[in-house]
Amino acid sequence: MSLIKGETGEWEVVIGLEVHAQVSSNAKLFSGAATAFGAEPNAQVSFVDAAMPGMLPVINDYCVEQAVRTGLGLNAQINLHSVFDRKNYFYADLPAGYQISQYLQPIVGKGTVVLDMPDGSTREVGVTRLHLEMDAGKSLHDQDPRLTYVDLNRAGVALMEVVSEPDMRTSEEAGLYLKKLRSIMRYLGTCDGNMDEGSMRADVNVSVRKPGGELGTRCEIKNVNSMRFVQQAIEYEARRQIEVIEGGGAINQETRLFDSKQGTTRSMRSKEHAHDYRYFPDPDLLPLELDPAWVETIRASLPELPDAKKARFMKDYGLSSYDAGVLVGEKDTGAYYEAVAKGRDAKLASNWVTGELFGRLNKADTALADSPVSAAAVGELIDLIADNTISGRIAKDVFDEMFATGKGARAIVSEKGLTQITDTGAIETAIDQVIAANADKAEQVKAGKDALLGWFVGQVMKATGGKANPAKVNELLRAKLKN
Amino acid sequence: MALDKDKVAHIARLARIRVEDKDLAPIGKELDQILSWIEQLNEVDTADIAPMTSVVSLKLKRRADQVTDGGYPEKIVANAPAAAHGYFTVPKVIE
Structure with a gap:
């Protein structure tokens, strides 16, 4: 009260x-x-x-x-x-x-x-x-x-x-x-x-x-x-x-x-x-x-109503009460989400729909029905993240492009050469260059200043145009600086 | 039942009928007589009788949701004491 x-x-x-x-x-x-x-x-x-x-x-x-x-x-x-x-x-x-x-x-x-x-x-x-x-x-x-x-x-x-x-x-x-x-x-x-x-x-x-x-x-x-x-x-x-x-x-x-x-x-x-x-x-x-x-x-012809749909989203997709509530507010929002989430990581789908998509729609003052990005297109983007073709960070840039042009995720990624670098050799080369250029900082990390490790990850990502797989960068950096 | 002058004035106002002050008491008396005549109905015991809404046993007629009427604005305002641009007009109502 x-x-x-x-x-x-x-x-x-x-x-x-x-x-x-x-x-x-x-x-x-x-x-x-x-x-x-x-x-x-x-x-x-x-x-x-x-x-x-x-x-x-x-x-x-x-x-x-x-x-x-x-x-x-x-x-x-x-x-x-x-x-x-x-x-x-x-x-x-x-x-x-x-x-x-x-x-x-x-x-x-x-x-x-x-x-x-x-x-x-x-x-x-x-x-x-x-x-x-x-x-x-x-x-x-x-x-x-x-x-x-x-x-x-x-x-x-x-x-x-x-x-x-x-x-x-x-x-x-x-x-x-x-x-x-x-x-x-x-x-x-x-x-x-x-x-x-x-x-x-x-x-x-x-x-x-x-x-x-x-x-x-x-x-x-x-x-x-x-x-x-x-x-x-x-x-x-x-x-x-x-x-x-x-x-x-x-x-x-x-x-x-x-x-x-x-x-x-x-x-x-x-x-x-x-x-x-x-x-x-x-x-x-x-x-x-x-x-x-x-x-x-x-009574028999009633559709699934918001409360029932919310309960189902929480149970079937493991969403929080808040996220489920946002997604079921309108019938077409719930349907859009389900089309994105089908066969994919439900939580990731919820984040992309409620966070990235709704944020951009709000900003552009556009209704979901007029969205330049279809549910299938969001799904395609999520698939690219899931199979490690692109990183989550690059995905946001790709999504901006999708939203502005209506082009598909795969087309944008190949057009702009955004495919993630998972090749260990290429990443190691980039890491070696960054370490060589920042020898003093590398020494500090070796001496135990772990906070600087994040800074190195950032530098390597920058050097690769954001295309390096962040998990791999982290792993390789640790191997080089912490052993 | 006795109708005082205030009650009569109130009813007159609700009915939008102008009643001069001097007429309120005589009208009250007249209405009193009508009411007490109708009140004879109260002598009938209706305790076990459901309210009756119609004397014939019919069901409420319903129509389908189809547009079958309208589209004649000029006829709608034809008898209006005042109209302009297809609207009825009345002295300004100020809120």
């Missing part, structure tokens, strides 16, 4: 998240209008979405399936009977004056998300529920000095709201929770997790208390749209609440907005009256009844 120090002692931060994840589907939850991002304003709106009189919602079967699939991926209870309710509030981008959502009887009940902590340990966060609901439209406030523009393309798009238990205690845990939830949904193909396009947004509930004390009053920070902002909002909000309480004030339960430019949160006055939602069952929709056999078919 990590605590924040205030004037009057230490405080514990209690965090719960409500994540809105857009269901990956072609059409909307209750209409046949398209969901694709970036269309012309109001071009993907049906009369149902615009709440024209007399229009009736008909549920999209695939969106239901996606919600069930996500629930199963969260090891959650699937409710075979669930109900759609109307959540009533007034806003310009909500044409019906209510959002169709689920309240008392959601489609998915309690589940669990396992966080992979940086020290390799794990921590469980409870999921309270997952329910299906429709998105509202989009308001643009910056197009005109006096007007707000409303685009209903998003209105009616299916969302899964995943509500967590207040189980998180630090902004880092909140970040890891989001990351894991996103990873699971991307594995399942139920949400693309693209926060830039609004496919995933979070409402963050924050309160503070003295360790072990009663829960404090919470504030809800609405619509935070990046992992970094979620963490910033929590850090700021926790400090703010501690200052208010220690200054003799009290926290009002309220909705707040995160200002990403300032890194602060502020009260959203317009939402003061918004919490009277008057939920009631939507008379246009019958209860959603699921066939248990259908749920089992979906």
Whole structure:
């Protein structure tokens, strides 16, 4: 547990998240209008979405399936009977004056998300529920000095709201929770997790208390749209609440907005009256009844999920918890690694993929899918190290060249004449030259100054253009200087 | 059930209906009468009866995930009191 120090002692931060994840589907939850991002304003709106009189919602079967699939991926209870309710509030981008959502009887009940902590340990966060609901439209406030523009393309798009238990205690845990939830949904193909396009947004509930004390009053920070902002909002909000309480004030339960430019949160006055939602069952929709056999078919079709894959990587490849966690974050990363590791040294493969490849991809701001170096090409390079054709040090230079040109490892090695010198005679010649040029230092090594031995290895490597086999250099140097 | 003036004002606000201050008390009385009439339903014992969501025994209809609608933005904004560049426009909502 990590605590924040205030004037009057230490405080514990209690965090719960409500994540809105857009269901990956072609059409909307209750209409046949398209969901694709970036269309012309109001071009993907049906009369149902615009709440024209007399229009009736008909549920999209695939969106239901996606919600069930996500629930199963969260090891959650699937409710075979669930109900759609109307959540009533007034806003310009909500044409019906209510959002169709689920309240008392959601489609998915309690589940669990396992966080992979940086020290390799794990921590469980409870999921309270997952329910299906429709998105509202989009308001643009910056197009005109006096007007707000409303685009209903998003209105009616299916969302899964995943509500967590207040189980998180630090902004880092909140970040890891989001990351894991996103990873699971991307594995399942139920949400693309693209926060830039609004496919995933979070409402963050924050309160503070003295360790072990009663829960404090919470504030809800609405619509935070990046992992970094979620963490910033929590850090700021926790400090703010501690200052208010220690200054003799009290926290009002309220909705707040995160200002990403300032890194602060502020009260959203317009939402003061918004919490009277008057939920009631939507008379246009019958209860959603699921066939248990259908749920089992979906369960049987689930892919291997990150936690299972991580456990398998640790067991089958002998990887550390941390390395395995990095490799299973995305489905294609795990597949890439397995293609490299197949029939090779698994640990070496992990080092090359997570260290050398990811490092270069990050630097070049390139996605793995666009990597100039294929898994087979990394494998070829590792084979060259394994059969002593090149040294590990030369391999890094070869990899740079592969990354820049897309050429194969073997081609680069033969083109540049980088093949490792394992011929004892050639290495001995180089060693003799270095010793002759540095007779004083050689004497010191003979007299017992072992630290200088490393310096000699370096000089010999330099003299051979890095191509000498380092193990052999070491062995021959020792033979010459230590006997 | 008795509705005081604050409650009436709150309901009016939620319904986006302007009610003058002098009308709050009379409307409260009127709503009271309606509510107590409906409250007669409470006399029926429903302890063992599951909530009913429909009077006909139908299953919820579902549709396939296919794009079959939309693509007529001009019709969507045709009845809008105000529109510009294909958007609905409303007086500025400031956060």
